[in-house]
Amino acid sequence: MKLSVKINLNPSSEQHILLLETMRLFNKTCNTISQTAFHNQTFGKWSIQKLIYHDLRKTTSIPAQLLIRAIAVVCGSYKAEKKKMHWFKETSSIPYDTRLRTFHKSESVSLRLWNQRITVPIILGQYQAHRLNGVKLSETGESDLIYDRIQNRFYLVITFDQPETPTQQSSKVLGLDLGIKFLVADSDGAIYTGAQVEQTRNRYAELRKRLQAHNSKASYRHLKKLSGKEHRYCKDIDHCLSKQIVQKAKGTGRSLALEELKGIRDQLGRRPERKRVPVLGNSAPLSVEKPRKHVRKSVRTLINKWSFSQLRLFIAYKAKIAGVRVFVVPAYYSSQTCNVCGHVSKSNRISRDNFRCKNCGHAEHADINAAKVISQRASVNRPTASGVGLTFTRMPYRARCKPTDLSVGR
Ligand SMILES: [Zn+2]
Numbered sequence: 001m002k003l004s005v006k007i008n009l010n011p012s013s014e015q016h017i018l019l020l021e022t023m024r025l026f027n028k029t030c031n032t033i034s035q036t037a038f039h040n041q042t043f044g045k046w047s048i049q050k051l052i053y054h055d056l057r058k059t060t061s062i063p064a065q066l067l068i069r070a071i072a073v074v075c076g077s078y079k080a081e082k083k084k085m086h087w088f089k090e091t092s093s094i095p096y097d098t099r100l101r102t103f104h105k106s107e108s109v110s111l112r113l114w115n116q117r118i119t120v121p122i123i124l125g126q127y128q129a130h131r132l133n134g135v136k137l138s139e140t141g142e143s144d145l146i147y148d149r150i151q152n153r154f155y156l157v158i159t160f161d162q163p164e165t166p167t168q169q170s171s172k173v174l175g176l177d178l179g180i181k182f183l184v185a186d187s188d189g190a191i192y193t194g195a196q197v198e199q200t201r202n203r204y205a206e207l208r209k210r211l212q213a214h215n216s217k218a219s220y221r222h223l224k225k226l227s228g229k230e231h232r233y234c235k236d237i238d239h240c241l242s243k244q245i246v247q248k249a250k251g252t253g254r255s256l257a258l259e260e261l262k263g264i265r266d267q268l269g270r271r272p273e274r275k276r277v278p279v280l281g282n283s284a285p286l287s288v289e290k291p292r293k294h295v296r297k298s299v300r301t302l303i304n305k306w307s308f309s310q311l312r313l314f315i316a317y318k319a320k321i322a323g324v325r326v327f328v329v330p331a332y333y334s335s336q337t338c339n340v341c342g343h344v345s346k347s348n349r350i351s352r353d354n355f356r357c358k359n360c361g362h363a364e365h366a367d368i369n370a371a372k373v374i375s376q377r378a379s380v381n382r383p384t385a386s387g388v389g390l391t392f393t394r395m396p397y398r399a400r401c402k403p404t405d406l407s408v409g410r
Helices: 013-040 045-059 064-080 126-131 195-214 217-251 264-269 297-305 308-322 366-380
Strands: 002-009 094-096 101-104 108-112 117-123 143-148 153-161 173-178 184-186 255-259 275-279 282-288 326-329 354-356 363-365
Touching (some): 002 126, 013 045, 013 094, 013 117, 013 143, 045 064, 173 217, 173 308, 173 366, 184 366, 195 217, 255 308, 326 366, 354 366
Antiparallel strands (some): 002 117, 094 143, 101 108, 108 117, 143 153, 354 363
16 A cells, blocks of 8 residues: 655755745746646647646746646646646645656755755654665655645655555454544544543634634634644554554554444534525525534534544555555444444434443443444344344344444555
């Protein structure tokens, strides 16, 4: 599978200026190409090259290979959307292919700039060194030169092939319930969240509220900074959690099972799409809004803040590297289903955290019960599964359909 690692460049101050100049020139060229491509409605690589290459070589100081990359960037960008003209920010990334970039061991990299080639020292952190262990940098493909405006630093994002560990075929499954209050509960009865995480999240929410109320230039600046900080905090938590979970599954020789969570935001948090219905004889369109389920604002904020998809993605890719299989099972009624007798009822869930089955009286933490149900759903359709021995007679039909493998990467 393809993985990418961001490495830190350590240019001298002159090199820093040159790198910035190259970036600006590259993106300015992209904008010129984009305009020509859009006005001529020509989006193919070769046709754009024919149209503009010689002119740009004469009128600008951009080197041939960088110009070819700029054309490729513009083409790639128009592949997704051709209806409007695309603009590139002056510090958008530059793709550096092997002709433009040469690694000297893992100490420095030589980069082609607008007027010359420079050798920039690279700094590998502990994580980068670990990830790139055994990877020949000279054999990696295209990498992106990126600029972080806030930190005023340049980075190189290297993409490389990570050999996959053969997936272990296991009949045992560790079920995971991703939640809002408790980030993850597993079918072993472990809950992965700390009071500290909860506290930090609340602290950020409080601070954000106060800053938003203040509504000044300084508070806006602070808010922006806070958003970055919070984002990095969430990412770090997701990395740590997913690592821990995957290691647990690998260590105990089990597969993982996750709920299908498509549309959780639509179900709970996000405002439903407005339907515009034109009314005859009235020029103003009438907006019809579907009634939405009432969910407390604090919960909506949390759902939208916490990135479930990121945690799932991290679990998926770390599992793939470790050779742990990940199943995705349907999510219907998992929080209302008893993992002992299979009874489904809304009244089984007596409170946010407590589950007590109306049929058999089984009582457990609600999230752990859900994780067990998820684990059983992944096992139930597989003949090799043992020790499940449960009936799902009352489970809705859709919930009985087959679990699927979670796919990740290219
Ligand atoms: Zn029960």
